Amino acid sequence: MDTNIMNFSLGGQRFGLLVHQVENIIKAHSGLLLDTGFRATMPLWLAFKQIAVLDQPLPVVSLARKLGLEASVPRDGGRLLLTHSGGLRCALLVDEVYGLVHASNQQLRILPAWLNAGGSRTVWGCYLAPDDSLTILLDPDNIFTASESAAINHLLTRQLEGATR
Amino acid sequence: MSEQKQGEVATLISRLEEEKAAAGAEIAVASEAILRFQLGRETYGIPIDQVKGISRLRPITFVPGTPAYVLGVCNQAGSVIPVISLADLLGGSNHETSRDSRLITIHSDEVSEGDIGMLVDRVQDVIAVPLNIVEAPLLTLERSGNFLRGQHRQPDGKIVLLLDLPALLRLITNRAGG
Numbered sequence: 001m002d003t004n005i006m007n008f009s010l011g012g013q014r015f016g017l018l019v020h021q022v023e024n025i026i027k028a029h030s031g032l033l034l035d036t037g038f039r040a041t042m043p044l045w046l047a048f049k050q051i052a053v054l055d056q057p058l059p060v061v062s063l064a065r066k067l068g069l070e071a072s073v074p075r076d077g078g079r080l081l082l083t084h085s086g087g088l089r090c091a092l093l094v095d096e097v098y099g100l101v102h103a104s105n106q107q108l109r110i111l112p113a114w115l116n117a118g119g120s121r122t123v124w125g126c127y128l129a130p131d132d133s134l135t136i137l138l139d140p141d142n143i144f145t146a147s148e149s150a151a152i153n154h155l156l157t158r159q160l161e162g163a164t165r
Numbered sequence: 166m167s168e169q170k171q172g173e174v175a176t177l178i179s180r181l182e183e184e185k186a187a188a189g190a191e192i193a194v195a196s197e198a199i200l201r202f203q204l205g206r207e208t209y210g211i212p213i214d215q216v217k218g219i220s221r222l223r224p225i226t227f228v229p230g231t232p233a234y235v236l237g238v239c240n241q242a243g244s245v246i247p248v249i250s251l252a253d254l255l256g257g258s259n260h261e262t263s264r265d266s267r268l269i270t271i272h273s274d275e276v277s278e279g280d281i282g283m284l285v286d287r288v289q290d291v292i293a294v295p296l297n298i299v300e301a302p303l304l305t306l307e308r309s310g311n312f313l314r315g316q317h318r319q320p321d322g323k324i325v326l327l328l329d330l331p332a333l334l335r336l337i338t339n340r341a342g343g
Contacts, residue, residue, distance in 0.1 A: 120230060126238060136227075
């Protein structure tokens, strides 16, 4: 049975999410950057945006920065992959979305758990493409630590409270 | 045969038997086939029977969230293996590669899930190291844990540092996995 992977680039390298983990893909510039008032205490990889097609502010994560990759500036501002992480709806900013790849089980490899520092499972495997290149597969649920999720949730609540005042 | 002659023959036989026993003992000394490789200025060795393959460097795909000594993963004939910078792990930080750089693929069921590739500066050769002349490693050489099981002084005086591969793999997997 095939596994469907949403293929995208970050810092010149290919990454992937399982397609059912991606709710939507939108242009990164289609949103209003919100001022949370907590900019100084927020990590560099995090911002809050009001996306036109959505009815509430959304945490936007620069995936390159979060993963420790060199953050590049995409030609057209990049794309936002709407997903869920640790119970949070969020948008992952990526450079470019290549599209869907159908991977057979023979093309998927599970990477050893010890590769993830600190025991997190941000990376779970890779897809071996017919041209022998490798696409690193990420688990969006493990992108944030529990404390990061709690902090984002807290900021989001404050943001929502501010908006209703 | 005179008693004197008999005595001489007995002495000769006894001496021959002693020499034979000594030669036998020499032959019985176990030796181990060691793959020698270079990392910076040091020469290291690992048992060749723990080596699954040696290859030229292949493209390495970076994996985020791994410790600094994990360079990434590479496609080794359809197998995807993690690649470790041994220089980095053993205390240096040399990630530079050259035409001589090689990937030594090792496997240990005990401590790792599958194969691991170790990036080294140069692979030299395989030598037989008699186990009875393996010296204890100098404490000053143990930079980042008990990863050396000994050292072998070669006839030319150069030292081969013998890596304790299971200990090294345990170090890699425990450190990385937290």
